[in-house]
Amino acid sequence: MSDIESDTQRILQLRSELREHNHRYYVLDEPTVPDSEYDRLFRELKALEAKWPTLVTSDSPTQRVGSTALATFRQVRHEVSMLSLGNAFDESSMFEFDRRVRGGLDLDSDLLFEDIEYSCEPKLDGLAVSLLYKNGVLVQGATRGDGATGEDVTLNVRTVRSIPLSLHGAGWPSVLEVRGEVFMSKAGFERLNAFQAEGGGKTFANPRNAAAGSLRQLDPRITATRPLDFCSYGIGQVQGSLPDTHVDILEKLQEWGLPISRDLKRAKGIDECLAYYRDIGERRSSLSYEIDGVVFKVNSLPSQRELGFRAREPRWAIAYKFPALEELTELIDVEFQVGRTGAVTPVARLKPVRVAGVIVSNATLHNMDEVERLGLMIGDTVIVRRAGDVIPQIMQIVKDRRPSNARAVQIPESCPVCGSHVERTQLVKRSKGKETVSEGAVYRCVGRLACGAQLKQAIIHFVSRRAMDIDGLGDKTIEQLVDEKLIGSPADLYKLKYEQIIDLEGFADISSKKLITAIENSKTPTLARFIYALGIPDVGEETAKVLARSLASLERVQKALPEVLTYLPDVGLEVAHEIHSFFEDSHNQDVIGALLSPDECGLQLQDQGELSAEFAASTTLGGFLDKLHVPSVGPGAAQKLADKFGSLEGVIKADWLDMRQALPEKQAKAVREFFDNPDNARHALAIEQQLRDFGMHWQSEKKVVEGLPEAGHTWVLTGSLELMSRDVAKDKLESLGAKVAGSVSAKTHCVVAGPGAGSKLAKASELGLKVLDEEAFVAFLAKHNISV
Numbered sequence: 001m002s003d004i005e006s007d008t009q010r011i012l013q014l015r016s017e018l019r020e021h022n023h024r025y026y027v028l029d030e031p032t033v034p035d036s037e038y039d040r041l042f043r044e045l046k047a048l049e050a051k052w053p054t055l056v057t058s059d060s061p062t063q064r065v066g067s068t069a070l071a072t073f074r075q076v077r078h079e080v081s082m083l084s085l086g087n088a089f090d091e092s093s094m095f096e097f098d099r100r101v102r103g104g105l106d107l108d109s110d111l112l113f114e115d116i117e118y119s120c121e122p123k124l125d126g127l128a129v130s131l132l133y134k135n136g137v138l139v140q141g142a143t144r145g146d147g148a149t150g151e152d153v154t155l156n157v158r159t160v161r162s163i164p165l166s167l168h169g170a171g172w173p174s175v176l177e178v179r180g181e182v183f184m185s186k187a188g189f190e191r192l193n194a195f196q197a198e199g200g201g202k203t204f205a206n207p208r209n210a211a212a213g214s215l216r217q218l219d220p221r222i223t224a225t226r227p228l229d230f231c232s233y234g235i236g237q238v239q240g241s242l243p244d245t246h247v248d249i250l251e252k253l254q255e256w257g258l259p260i261s262r263d264l265k266r267a268k269g270i271d272e273c274l275a276y277y278r279d280i281g282e283r284r285s286s287l288s289y290e291i292d293g294v295v296f297k298v299n300s301l302p303s304q305r306e307l308g309f310r311a312r313e314p315r316w317a318i319a320y321k322f323p324a325l326e327e328l329t330e331l332i333d334v335e336f337q338v339g340r341t342g343a344v345t346p347v348a349r350l351k352p353v354r355v356a357g358v359i360v361s362n363a364t365l366h367n368m369d370e371v372e373r374l375g376l377m378i379g380d381t382v383i384v385r386r387a388g389d390v391i392p393q394i395m396q397i398v399k400d401r402r403p404s405n406a407r408a409v410q411i412p413e414s415c416p417v418c419g420s421h422v423e424r425t426q427l428v429k430r431s432k433g434k435e436t437v438s439e440g441a442v443y444r445c446v447g448r449l450a451c452g453a454q455l456k457q458a459i460i461h462f463v464s465r466r467a468m469d470i471d472g473l474g475d476k477t478i479e480q481l482v483d484e485k486l487i488g489s490p491a492d493l494y495k496l497k498y499e500q501i502i503d504l505e506g507f508a509d510i511s512s513k514k515l516i517t518a519i520e521n522s523k524t525p526t527l528a529r530f531i532y533a534l535g536i537p538d539v540g541e542e543t544a545k546v547l548a549r550s551l552a553s554l555e556r557v558q559k560a561l562p563e564v565l566t567y568l569p570d571v572g573l574e575v576a577h578e579i580h581s582f583f584e585d586s587h588n589q590d591v592i593g594a595l596l597s598p599d600e601c602g603l604q605l606q607d608q609g610e611l612s613a614e615f616a617a618s619t620t621l622g623g624f625l626d627k628l629h630v631p632s633v634g635p636g637a638a639q640k641l642a643d644k645f646g647s648l649e650g651v652i653k654a655d656w657l658d659m660r661q662a663l664p665e666k667q668a669k670a671v672r673e674f675f676d677n678p679d680n681a682r683h684a685l686a687i688e689q690q691l692r693d694f695g696m697h698w699q700s701e702k703k704v705v706e707g708l709p710e711a712g713h714t715w716v717l718t719g720s721l722e723l724m725s726r727d728v729a730k731d732k733l734e735s736l737g738a739k740v741a742g743s744v745s746a747k748t749h750c751v752v753a754g755p756g757a758g759s760k761l762a763k764a765s766e767l768g769l770k771v772l773d774e775e776a777f778v779a780f781l782a783k784h785n786i787s788v
C-alpha cells in the first residue's frame with residue numbers, strides 16, 4: 001500500500017473513532033476512554049491532516065473551531081418556517097387543548113372515545129436553532145429569528161460538541177433539517193460565570209442568556225470555549241423518508257448521533273400528560289438544566305398534518321408552562337440577624353410577591369459582599385427567585401427602576417440584639433513565610449454568649465441530637481430560659497432545678513422530671529460530641545471527630561497551636577485559627593471549666609486516651625520544614641534540608657558552609673534569613689515541641705518503609721470494591737508499604753479486581769500478573785492483621 005493510501009485509511013479510522021468517543025462523552029455521557037487517549041488520537045489525526053492538507057474535510061473532528069471572526073451574521077431564510085408554540089398555564093387550558101385536537105381530527109366513530117397519543121418532552125430554556133444536513137454532512141446552522149428568517153450561525157453550532165458534524169449510521173434523508181434547542185447546563189453556567197467574574201468579564205443572569213450570548217458570538221473561537229449543549233425536538237425540510245410519528249422520528253435522529261431528551265415519552269390521553277407534567281415538575285430542581293415547562297405534541301404525523309396551524313402556532317402542540325421561578329418586587333428594607341457564631345447577616349425584607357405559588361417576603365443575602373456584588377439599595381426593584389425548597393434569593397436589581405430616595409445598605413456598628421460592637425472578620429493566610437491578613441466577608445458581634453441571639457443559638461446547637469442530645473428542650477423553651485435569664489451559658493443547663501422548669505410554659509410534673517433526667521443522662525458525651533457541641537465556628541461533626549480521634553484529649557485540643565492542627569486531615573489554616581482562638585477566649589474557657597468541673601456540672605468525657613498512630617506518624621521532617629513556608633523553599637528543598645541536618649535544631653544552627661552544601665545560594669540565603677528572625681525560629685521550635693509533646697515522631701520514611709511487608713511492591717486497584725472504598729483500600733495497602741498505581745504494567749506486583757473491572761484486568765491477565773478478587777484481598781489484609 002502506498003503512503004497516501006495507508007494514511008487515508010488511518011485518517012478515516014481516526015475520524016470514526018474520535019466521532020464515537022465524542023458522542024459517548026457529550027451525548028451519552030458515558031466515555032469509554034480517558035481524555036488522554038482522546039487527545040492522543042486527536043493529535044495523530046491533526047498530524048496526518050497536516051501532512052495531507054487535501055484530505056481535510058469539513059466534517060473532520062479537527063475542524064470544529066474556525067479561526068476567523070465574522071463582521072456580521074448572514075441572514076438565512078427558513079425553507080420551512082420555524083413555528084412558535086402556544087402556551088397553557090393551567091389544567092383547564094390543557095383539557096381545552098385536547099378538546100380542540102379531537103375536534104380538529106376527523107375521527108372514525110370507533111375512535112371518538114379513544115385517547116389521543118401525545119409525545120411529552122421537557123421544554124428546555126435555551127434558544128431554538130435549525131441544523132441543515134445534506135448527504136449526512138452538517139452544512140448550515142441558523143437561529144430561529146422571527147421564524148421566517150434567522151441568522152447564519154454555522155461556524156458557532158459547529159463548535160457545540162454534542163452536535164455531530166456528520167450523521168452516524170445510514171439511511172438518513174439526503175436533505176434533513178433538524179430543529180432543536182441550544183442550551184447551557186446549570187453547572188456549565190456556574191462554571192462560565194465564575195470564569196467570567198475571575199477575568200473581569202461579563203457575567204450572565206441565567207443559563208438562557210448565557211447560551212444565547214455564547215451562540216451569537218461573531219468569533220467562533222469564543223463560542224468554542226462555552227459549555228453549550230443541544231437537544232433535538234423536531235424537523236424542518238426533508239428530502240427522503242422518515243417514520244410517521246414524532247417519537248419515532250426523534251428516536252431515528254438519536255440513532256444518527258443527534259441528542260434528544262432523556263425524558264421523551266409517549267402519553268395516552270390528557271391525564272397521562274398531566275401526570276408527566278407533575279412528575280417533571282417535581283424533578284425540575286434536580287435536573288441538570290433549566291426547563292420552563294413541558295411540550296406536548298400529537299404523536300401521529302398524519303394527524304399533525306390534518307390539524308395544521310393557526311397564525312404561526314401548530315394546532316397539534318402546546319407548551320404547558322411551569323409557574324415562573326422569578327418575579328419582580330421591591331426591597332423594602334434590609335435587617336440584620338445574628339447567628340450562633342455571632343455572624344451578623346443581612347436579610348432582605350421584600351414587598352410580598354407570589355413566586356411559583358408561594359408568597360415570598362424575605363430573601364437571604366448571605367453577607368455584605370453579596371450586597372455589594374448586587375449593588376443593592378433599599379427601595380430597589382429586584383428579581384427574586386425561588387427554586388425547589390431553597391430559601392428565596394435576590395438575583396439582580398433593575399437599575400432603571402431605582403427611586404431617587406433609594407438608601408444604601410449599611411452594616412450596623414453595634415449588634416441589633418445585644419448592642420456589642422460588630423467587627424469585620426479577618427482572613428489569615430500564610431504563604432512564603434508571611435502571614436497576610438485580609439478582610440473577610442463576614443461581620444461578627446463580639447458579644448459571644450453575652451449576646452442573647454448567640455446564646456439562644458448556641459444552646460439550641462448544644463442540646464441538639466448530634467451534639468449533647470438532650471431531649472425535651474425545644475427552641476421555644478430555650479428562648480424562654482434565656483429571656484428569663486435562667487441560663488447564661490450551656491453550663492447553666494446543668495444547674496436547672498425542677499422548680500424552675502415546672503414554671504416554664506408547657507411543662508408539668510412528668511415533662512419536667514423527664515427533662516431533668518435527659519440533662520443528667522447527657523453528662524457522659526464522647527469527646528467528639530462534646531467538641532461539636534461547643535459550636536466552634538467552622539467545626540462541624542466531621543472536624544470534631546477528626547480532632548477527637550487524632551488528639552484523643554480535650555486538653556490537647558485546647559492547647560494545640562494552629563500550625564499543629566493543620567497536620568490533621570482536612571484541617572486548613574483558617575479553621576485551625578478558629579479552633580485556636582475559640583479556646584483562647586477566656587469566656588469560653590470559663591464555660592468549659594464549669595462544664596467539666598466536678599463541683600459544678602460534672603461532665604465526664606468518654607474515650608479520651610491514647611494518641612492515634614495516624615497522627616503520631618503523620619509527618620516527616622521534610623514535610624514539617626515545607627509547612628513552615630520559608631520563602632522560595634518548596635518540598636524539594638525542604639527535603640534536602642531534612643536529609644542534610646536531620647532535625648529542626650540542626651537547620652536553625654547550621655553554619656553557612658553546610659547550608660550551601662545542602663541548597664543553592666538563593667535558597668540557602670532565604671533559609672538563613674528566615675531563621676535569623678528570632679520570632680520565626682521560636683515559633684518553629686514551639687510547633688515542633690508541641691508535635692513532640694503530642695507524640696509525633698519524625699518518620700525517616702525510608703527506614704520505616706523498608707521494614708514493611710509490601711515495601712517496593714506496586715499494586716493496582718480496578719473495578720468496584722464492595723467492602724471498602726478504593727481510597728480505603730489504597731490507605732491499607734500503603735500502610736503495608738505498598739505503592740498504589742493507576743495503570744498496569746509488567747512491573748505491577750498484584751492487581752485487585754472488583755466487579756466491572758475492564759481493560760486493566762485484561763492487561764493483567766495478558767501479562768500473567770497476580771490478580772486478587774475482593775474476597776482474596778480481604779483475606780490478604782487479614783493475614784497482615786488489617787481488618788475491614
Ligand code: D41
Pocket residue numbers: 082083084085121122123124125126128144181233234295297314317
Ligand atoms: O424544548 C423546547 N424549548 C422546545 C421548543 C421543544 N421541546 N419543542 C418545540 N417544538 C416546537 C414545534 C412544535 C413548533 C416544532 C419547541 C418549539 N417549537 C419552539 N421553540 C422556540 C419556538 C418554538
